[in-house]
Amino acid sequence: MREFTNPPVELPPPVGGLADVVFEHAHTDPGAVALGRKDDAGRWRDVTSGEFRDEVLALAKGLLARGVRFGDRVAIMSRTRYEWTLFDFALWSIGAQVVPVYPTSSAEQCFWMLYDAEVTAAVVEHEDHAMTIATVIDRLPRLRELWQLDSGAVRELYDAGAHLDDEVVHRHRRAVTPDSVATVIYTSGTTGRPKGCVISHGNFMWEADTVIERWEPVFHSRRGDEAATLLFLPLAHVFGRMVEVAAIRGRVRFGHQPQLNAAALLPDLAAFRPTFILAVPYIFEKVFAAARRKAEKEGRAGPFEKAVDVAVKYAEALEARAWGIGPGPSAALRLQHQLFDKLVYAKVRAAMGGRIRNAMSGGSAMDRRLGLFFAGAGVQIYEGYGLTESTAAATANPPDRTRYGSVGQPVPGVTVHIADDGEIWLRGPNVFQGYLNNPKATDETLHDGWLATGDLGFLDEDGYLTITGRKKEILVTSGGKSVSPGPLEERVRDHPLVGQCVLVGNDRPFVAALVTLDQEAVDHWLQMRAKPRPPDTELVRDPDLEMEVRRAVVAANTLVSQAEQIRTFRILTQPFTEEHGLLTPSLKLKRKAIEKAFADVVEALYRT
Structure with missing residues (x-):
C-alpha cells in the first residue's frame, strides 16, 4: 500500500489559542484537580483548575509588566518541572512564542537558538544555566531579561504585575488565533545546525484534541477512574510538550519529574501512581532489564525467562484473535499466565506505580518482543511515530487493534504516503508552518502541504506503518x-x-x-x-x-x-x-x- 488516510475525529479549531482552556476549565469547575506538584518536603499536592488559572494570570501580568509583548520570543532552559508548564501557558496567554532549550545545551548551542529566534527574554532553571547564557550574552543584543527559577523568578514576576488589571491579559489572549505561532522548537541537529520548527496554536490544539478523542480509553487504569500521568519526558522536546498540552486540555491530572534515572523516577511513580505514562523505548528497556537482573540475583533467572516467554506467547495469541487469525490463548497458556502474573508480572507493574495498564511510546522504534512482553505482563504499550515537524504523533497503534513492531496507523485526519524511494510523507493539520529564517530548508521539506520526513518505511494492507530507517543513514x-x-x-x-x-x-x-x-x-x-x-x-x-x-x-x-x-x-x-x-x-x-x-x-x- 502506498497511501493511507484515517478519517478525522476532530476539525481544526476555528478560533482561540492554547491558553483559553485554562480559563474555561477554571470557570466551569474551579475545584477540579488539574495538576500534582511536589511541596518543599517532597510530598505531592493537588493544584486545582482555579489555582492554576490564578497562577497563570498572575505570571502573565508580570511578564507584560516586564516588557514581554505579543509575538515576542521567550526562551525556557530547564528540566521538566511545574514552572515550565506555568510559563508556557502564561506566555501563550499574552501571545508570546516559547523557544524551548535543552538544559544540557552548550553555550554555542544556546547562542545559536537565542540568536536565530531573536529571543528577547529567557527563563533558566539555575545558576549554571544563567552562566552558560552569560558567556554568549554579548552576542545577543536583543536579549533584555534573564530570569532564574531557583532564585525566585516566579514570585518576582507575580509582584511586578500585581498592579495590572486582569483584562490586560485577556485582551492579549483574545487576539491569539489558531494560526498564531505558539513555539519555535529547534531540531536535535543530528545532521547539522539545528533548525527552528515553527508550530502554531492550531497545530498543538488539533494534535492534542485528536489524541484525547481517539486514545482517551488508554488514559485510565480501569473504566471510570481518574486519569493521571507523570511527565518525565523533556519539555524541550515536542513529545513532552504535546503531553503537557493534551493533559491540560483533556483534564488529566499530571505531575512533573525532572530526572530520567531509575533511582529518582521509580519512587515518584510509586508515590504519584499514574494510570498511564508516555515514554520512549529506553524507559521500558530499563524497567525490563532491572526486573531481569533482580530475578537473576534472587536465583530465579530460569523462571523469569519462562515468564517472559509465556507473556510473549500470551500477547501474540491475543493479537492473533484481535485480527481474526487465531482463537486466543489456550487453556494451558491462560493457566501459566495466571501463575506468572502473581510471581512476576505484578512486580513489574508495581515498579511502575501499580496502577499503570497502558502506555504510549514514541521517539524511536521499540522491539516487537519487548512490546509483547509488557502487553502479556498487563501493560499495553501503544507505539507511535512522529517528528517535531508533525507536532509529535503522526501515527499510533489504535486502542482496539495493536500490531506489535509497527508504529500504527495514521492519527485520524493524517495521511501517510510512501514515495517511490520509500520515504514517508505526511499531510494533516498537525504539520508545522516551516523552519524559522530558513526558506531553503522549508522548501526542501514541505511540498504543497506534504511533509517529507526523511524516514523510510512501508504501509501494510491495513495501513499500519513500519519504519525501516533514515534516508541519510x-x-x-x-x-x-x-x-x-x-x-x-x-x-x-x-x-x-x-x-x-x-x-x-x-x-x-x-x-x-x-x-x-x-x-x-x-x-x-x-x-x-x-x-x-x-x-x-x-x-x-x-x-x-x-x-x-x-x-x-x-x-x-x-x-x-x-x-x-x-x-x-x-x-x-x-x-x-x-x-x-x-x-x-x-x-x-x-x-x-x-x-x-x-x-x-x-x-x-x-x-x-
Missing part, C-alpha cells in the same frame, strides 16, 4: 550494497550487556559495528560470575564478554543477507554521551560525530 558499501543500519543495531542492542550499537561501512568493503556496554548490566554480569571488576581497557577484551557480544551480532545477522551482515565489531570502553557531543538531547545517535570521534578505531576494523 543508509550505508552503501564499496560493493554497492545498501544497508539500513537501524534494524541490525536494534537487534544487537537486544542483548542485555549491550548499551549502544552503531554500524559503519560507507564506501567500505563490508559492514562493521562499534558497540558500547550497559554498565549496570556488566556489573551484574561480573557479580553473577564472581569476577572482579577489571579496568575498562581490560574489560572490553574479556573473552567471555566478547563472546556474549558476538552472540548478539550473530543474532542480528540472521535478519539480513550475507552482503549486509556485520563482519566484525569493536567493544568501546566508554558509552556515547550527549556531553561528548555524540548523542542528541533526545538520545539519538550523532553518526557522523561518532565516526569522527572514533576514526582510528574504524580504520583499525578494516585493517584486521
